[in-house]
Amino acid sequence: MSSLDGTVLVTGGAGYIGSHTVRALREAGRDVVVYDSLELGRREAVIDAPLVIGNIADSDLVTATCNEHGVTQLVHFAAYKAVGESMKSPAKYWRNNVAGSVELYEACLAAGVHDVVFSSSCSVNGTPAAVPVSEDAPIHPESVYAESKAMVERILSCYKITHGLNSVSLRYFNAAGASFDGRIGEDWAYSQNLVPLAMKALLLGNPRLTVFGNDYDTPDGTCIRDYIHVDDLADAHVKALAYLGGGGDTTAVNVGTGVGSSVLDVLNATADVAGKPVPYDVAPRRAGDPVSTYSDPTFAQTALGWRAQYGLKEIINSAYTWHRSQMESDARSTPQDRPHPVWPTDAAR
Structure with a gap:
């Protein structure tokens, strides 16, 4: 077998x-x-x-x-x-x-x-x-x-x-992102990743997002990720x-996708989708955070026959749609009835 x-x-x-x-x-x-x-x-x-x-x-x-x-x-x-x-x-x-x-x-x-x-x-x-x-x-x-x-x-x-x-x-x-059918996603209550925390700051306004470092040697001073x-x-x-x-x-x-996006790129893309800016404050750099890293996806395509189908626009759209739906669901339910779509696990920093 x-x-x-x-x-x-x-x-x-x-x-x-x-x-x-x-x-x-x-x-x-x-x-x-x-x-x-x-x-x-x-x-x-x-x-x-x-x-x-x-x-x-x-x-x-x-x-x-x-x-x-x-x-x-x-x-x-x-x-x-x-x-x-x-x-x-x-x-x-x-x-x-x-x-x-x-x-x-x-x-x-x-x-x-x-x-x-x-x-x-x-x-x-x-x-x-x-x-x-x-x-x-x-x-x-x-x-x-x-x-x-x-x-x-x-x-x-x-x-x-x-x-x-x-x-x-x-x-x-x-x-990053959420399923396109809106069934599962990454809850901001437990995540330490940028996209859900940006959504939380945008939709709730409190706490404001913390951007760790804006003095890196990158075009806009913030870290770049894929x-x-x-x-x-x-x-x-x-x-x-x-x-x-x-x-x-x-x-x-x-x-990865082979495309690097800075922290501010993500926040600007989020603002474009939502029609309003993400509130944020700048804090000192964190230990252990690389400056810039994005993938060469060539080997993934050669060895596995895999390549990314979606980009930052689809990531932000799906995440924003999912987080808004969770807020609407919470507003209709009691605390005891609220779903717990909370699934943080391993991903790059």
Whole structure:
């Protein structure tokens, strides 16, 4: 039996990117089981997919889940992702992101799973020497979070040699936006990402958005990032699993649009959609934030047959529509009845 005929285990599948990927996998005809601690994810995010509640370090539960559901492939999202927090509480990131991943891989191997798509990050390159960033750019993490991702990539390379575990490490650029049908998105109450926080400042006015640094060596002084629509990113996972199922070898792949947008570009695009400016204040730079990074997507197209279909306009439109719909839903419901579409998970900073 091909690994593509079995079930996909999605850790962190109740998270933001994870929940979109679960939907994309099911739309592609794949059987899925979600494994999530629900520390940050929400049960509602998985919609009607099977859900197992547990920690990735619980080897017995992971192996039992794989055996019960006939798992043949793994997509691993479950990780802490806040750059600032990682610099203040590094042990939390070593234990969960690194040690937890090792326990997860050991448990999956015990169940006969040999295909892994890993949620990595472009932050493994730090501030790159040149942009756009290709896969052969030096690995130079500038935060504990980024180091945890780089370390797991190296661990996966070793597992290929020692256990025949094949993997694709998808180095995300900045996931953003919401599903086009308006069903799921990234809640601003739990997110530390620019787009939902800009929407919160725009629609609520309080708190104002904080822009960290306007004195970078960029055209407008603010950091530059590659913003990728979450549905495009979900599709990359589907194609990465197909690549592994077809016999593809262990590799790392940049997943971005190839277009860099500054913080002010995002705020201006948001103002264009909403018809009013985003209120913001400028604060000093944060430790661990690269200056400018955006992807060279060539290898993703060559290896996976993937390319981004959407740009900043679609990201902002879908996010704005989704956040407005959530506010309208909240206005019609009591606090007890309100939905909790809160799914932050790993994405680049």
